[in-house]
Amino acid sequence: MLYKTIVLELIQEQYPHLYHRLRLGRTLLRELDRYASDLRATHLRWIEAGTDPGAARELALEELNDWLAREAARFDA
Numbered sequence: 001m002l003y004k005t006i007v008l009e010l011i012q013e014q015y016p017h018l019y020h021r022l023r024l025g026r027t028l029l030r031e032l033d034r035y036a037s038d039l040r041a042t043h044l045r046w047i048e049a050g051t052d053p054g055a056a057r058e059l060a061l062e063e064l065n066d067w068l069a070r071e072a073a074r075f076d077a
Helices: 002-012 018-026 030-049 053-076
Strands: none
Touching: 002 018, 002 030, 002 053, 018 030, 018 053, 030 053
């Protein structure tokens, strides 16, 4: 699974304002790495808990989406 690609597409499509702020602040790559690492860790945690890998991916993406929504709101404030 290409976690960084998934995160980048999610940010670009659902949080374009956050994407532009990170890009302009030259922190996009660093934050992208952090978000991708968090997504991978969450995905693996759900799998280790006995969740089907596909369902684990969806649950991890939901958690990431919630986190990105909070991050976007913080930048918009």
